[in-house]
Amino acid sequence: MSRKPYFTECPRCGSHSFEHLSNHAHCPNCLHFEDYYEDTETCYGVARSVEIRNTKPAIKQKIEEKSDEINQCESQAS
Numbered sequence: 001m002s003r004k005p006y007f008t009e010c011p012r013c014g015s016h017s018f019e020h021l022s023n024h025a026h027c028p029n030c031l032h033f034e035d036y037y038e039d040t041e042t043c044y045g046v047a048r049s050v051e052i053r054n055t056k057p058a059i060k061q062k063i064e065e066k067s068d069e070i071n072q073c074e075s076q077a078s
Contacts, residue, residue, distance in 0.1 A: 005020070006019065006020060007019055007020070008020065010027040010029065010030060010032055011032065012027065012030050012032040013027060013029050013030035013032065015027065015029045015030075017029050018032070022036070023035075023036050023037060024036055024037075051063075052064065
């Protein structure tokens with residue numbers, strides 16, 4: 001994967017100050033902003049899986065059981 005140059009031309013004002021960072025890009029001149037985050041549901045899923053992976057086994061089982069209960073309730077509601 002090739003990375004974009006650190007500074008490029010701003011799509012809004014045209015100045016060569018559009019800074020690309022790992023999670024967003026912004027222009028300090030005109031305050032144009034581009035967000036590179038994924039959608040909230042995907043981010044929540046990733047954070048949840050990391051949380052489960054990093055917890056103790058007994059707590060992990062309780063979390064998974066609670067998640068299963070919630071999923072069952074959601075599927076019954078729809």
